Amino acid sequence: MDTMIMKMPAVALRGMVILPGMVAHFDVSRAKSIKAVEEAMMDEQKIFLVAQKDVEQENPDIEDLFKIGIIAEVKQVIKLQNNIVRILVEGKERAELSAFLENPDYLLAEIIRFDEEVDDGLPEEAKEAMLRSIQETFGKYVVVNPKMGKELQRQLSEITDLEKLMNQLANSLPVHFGEKQKILDAVSMTERYEVLMALLLKEIEIIAIKNDFQAKVKAHVDKNQKEYLLREQMKVIREELGEDNTESDADHFAEALGKIRADKEVKEKIKKEIDRFKNISSSSSESAVARGYIETLLELPWNKTSRDNKDLKNAEQILNADHYGLEKVKERMLEFLAVRNLTSKGESPIICLVGPPGTGKTSIARSVAKALDKKYVRISLGGVRDEAEIRGHRRTYVGAMPGRIVNGLRSAGVKNPLMLLDEIDKMSSDYKGDTASALLEVLDAEQNKKFRDHYVEIPIDLSEVLFIATANSVQDIPRPLLDRMELIEVTSYTENEKLHIAKEHLLAKQMERNGIRPEQLAITDKAMAKIISGYTREAGVRNLERKLGEICRKAARPLYEGEKEKIKVTEQNLEKFLGKEKYSFDKKNDTDEVGIVRGLAWTSVGGDTLEIEVNIMPGKGEFQLTGQLGDVMKESAQAGISYIRSVSEEYHIPKKFFQENDIHIHIPEGAVPKDGPSAGITMATAMLSAITKTPVRADVAMTGEITLRGRVLPIGGLKEKTLAAKNAGIKTICVPKKNEKDIDEISPEIKKGLKIVFVEQMKDVLDVAFVKEQK
Known part of the structure; x- marks a missing residue:
């Protein structure tokens, strides 16, 4: 490439680059720059223009300027106000700034001029390829940036000279002066092509991204604008129709x-x-x-409460009117109300009513709510196995909702309702969490002040809620949960209690439900007693209510058809309404027998008596148990036989008796599984009776566990067992001495006619049970 050194006046441009072939005008205000323009006009009207690196620099040195500039021809000079000169120039050719010569009035540059005709010796095919490539890329640029115009694209497509095309394109692109300086710095055609193509492709990508953003923003704005307009139109329409729901x-x-x-x-x-x-x-x-x-x-009722009824007399009347018996439960509820009245608030207790099905546990809770004027909420926990049922789902899940506790509060509308947790012993656990553990926070007085539901997330105060739980069995309630509750036992009803409940509550309820007026149907006391004893066998009164409902339905048809105006159900015609008797109590044996003893058992539907039979047969010392006995009863039998063997000399039992005879213990009704720790003394008495051939009194029944040393241990379910003994006609029952306190709590009605003997050792049992020899 040929070069030539020249001297020429120079002007430093700020924020601007002039390219070859470019016609542009700019204002000059610096004295040295104006002087340089004047010198150029006095000579050949040629001036050297070079861009400043920093636009803020007032007196730039050679280090503050780019190396490559442009030799331009001054076309026009116009003087403006405030010593400003506007000049029109046309870029001619590139030149390199070599140095500034000494001149106090203006910048006099020594420049190196390039020969623009040199083109790197590129073949014509390469030039044509570059030409077409630039034109195609510019076409893409026009697509994404239509502001450049189709006219410019047409003009560029008609240019056949590569250098001219690149110069015109460089002049037309609206890019930063730094980018244009890169084009100016590219002296060779190949280098200039690469810079220009890179710039075009970069601009295409930037503008495409910008257009995409603008399209998204425009779509969003258009949608919001459309919704706004529609809402405003809807608002006007509603106002015209006179509707009030104009607020969002x-x-x-x-x-x-x-x-x-x-x-x-x-x-x-x-x-x-x-x-x-x-x-x-x-x-x-x-x-x-x-x-x-x-x-x-x-x-949710955050701080909304209802006022409790503080009238103790009123509460007592309601509880007595709704339920017969259940003195302990009523007494506990009245104590709670008395404490609440004295302390103005007091901590709400967490009460668990435990008892057999049908004994009125759920209805007690409803009556308590009525007596205290509290809102009543029932939450059934039977079969619940998902922790989220108690604590709620987290809001991140689809279909999330609050737990049952929060839903109960929401339906009650106050923060101090009575909340019944029904069937708390029927909960279960699986991979979704332990439901019982989730209830710990609910039922702990120290924790439930800030109960956290996963859905609500805000702490909720449950300390003022009166929780009452119900369960059929204490054994099925997890120990940590049981520890947080106060247990009140709701025991089985006696026949007399059932009679009162049926007459005072159940019959009237069923007659109303079946549309029968009080004067249309009457059931005698004897008929009612027969229904209780012969047609139901339960601890509660649920089946008794069903039987009364059955009588009402049978009576409804003749009353409706006018056959009869009044129906009276007696002991004699009861069979017409309910059919044959279904149940009968196993009455005591008429005669004293060897190896047969009456035991007392507790079942989920009340008490029962079990007749234990023992036979002794010649054999090899085998010990056999039949009647579907559980592991506990089998172990009791083993303990019993070990005790008998230990005292065999005292009862004159031959030493080889246990090696030469087999012992078979059987409890009738073999299809019914039996288990429990209270048959130990019964089986021991039956075995000793069979071994010694001593008859056992038929009117004696017993209950209690036995140890290897013959001690009698306490048992549970004494009220139900005592009731079963009385129904079977038993006159005397043997009860462990340590159960004496439980006997004191049984009502006199049940104990009437029964002789209760408290026993501590097996000898005490045998003294009562064995028939004394007549002297």
Whole structure:
């Protein structure tokens, strides 16, 4: 490439680059620059223009300027106000700044001029390829940036000279002066082509991304604008129709927030959720989730309470009117009310009513709520095995909802209802969590002041809720849960209690349910007693109520058809209504027998008597147990035989008796599984009777566990067992000495006619049970 050194006036440009073939005008204000223009006009009108690296520099040195500049021809000079000169120039050719010569008035540059005709010796094919490539790329650029115009694209497509094309394209691109300086720095055609193509491709990508963003923003804005217009139109339409619901959901929520009674932290949390809801599009799925959450929070009774009825007399009357018996439960409820009256508040106890099915546990809770004027909420826990049923689902899950406790509070509408946790012993656990463990926080007085539901997330105060739980069996309640509750036992009803309940409550309820007036149907006391003893066998009164309902249905038809005006059910005609008797109690044996002893057992439907039979047969010393006995009863039998062997000399039993004879213990009704720790002394007495051939009194029954040394251990379910003995006609029962306190709590009605003997050792049992020899 040939070069030539020249001297020429120079002007430093700020934020601007002039390219070859480019016609442009700019203002000159610096004295040295104006002087340089004047010198150029006095000579050949040629001037050297070079860009500053820093546009803020007032007196740039050679180090502050780019190396490559442009030799331009000054076409026009116009003087403006404030010593400003506007000049029109046309870029001619590139030149390199070599140095500044000494000149106090203006910048006099020594420049190296390039020969523009040199083109790197590129073949014509390469030039044509470059030409077409630039034209095609510029076509793509026009597609993404239509502002450049089709006219410019047409002009560029008609140019056949590569250098001219690159110069015109470089002049037309609206890019930063730094990018144009890169084009100016590219002296060779190949280098200039690469810079220009890279710049074009970069601009295409930038503009494409910008257009994509703009399209998305425009679509969003258009959608919001459309929704806004539609809402405004709907608002006007509703106003024209005279409808009141012109306010948005968010406004309704804000209005409801102002009315609820809650702590400041709770209100701030709800307000934050309402503000967030305002910014969510109504068509979004998130909008429905947010709306449901806010509605739940607004419906909860944060600080809303109901006033309890403090009248003890009124509470006592309601409890007595609704339930016959159950003195312990009634007494405990009245104690709670008395404490609440004395302390103004007092901690609400967590009571668990335990007893057989049908004994009125659920209805007691309803009556207590009625007596205290509390809102009543029943939560059935039978079969619940998902922890989320108690604690709620986290809001991240689809279809999330609060737990049963929070839903109970929401339906009650106050923070101090009576909440019945029904069938708490029927809960189960699986991979979704332990339900009983989730209840620990609910039923712990120290923790439930800030109960956290996963859905609500805000701590909820459960300390004022009166929790009453029900269960059929204490054994099925987890120990940590049982530790947090106060147990009240609801025992089986006696026949007399059932009679009173049937006459005073059940019959009237069934007659009303079946549309029978009081004067149309009457059941005699003897008939009622026969229904209780012959047609039902249960601890509670649920089946008894069904039988009374059956009688009412049988009586409804003749009463409706006019055959009879009044129906009286007696002991004689009861069979017409209920059919043959289904149950009969195993009465005591008429005669004293060897090896047969009457035991007392507890079942889920009340007490029962078991006749234990023992036979001794010649054999090899085998010990056999039949009648579907459980492991506990088998072990009791083993303990019993070991005790008998230990005292064999005292009862004159031959030493080889146990090696030469087999012992078979059988409990009738072999299809019914039997287990429990209370048959030890019964089996030992039966075995010793069979071994010694001593008869056992037929009117004696017994219950108690035995040890290897013959001690009698206490047992449970004594009320039910005592009742079963009385129904069987037993006159005397043997009860462990340590159960004496339990006997004291049994009503005199049950104990009447029974002789209760307290035993500590097996000898005490035998003294009562064995028939004394007549002297």
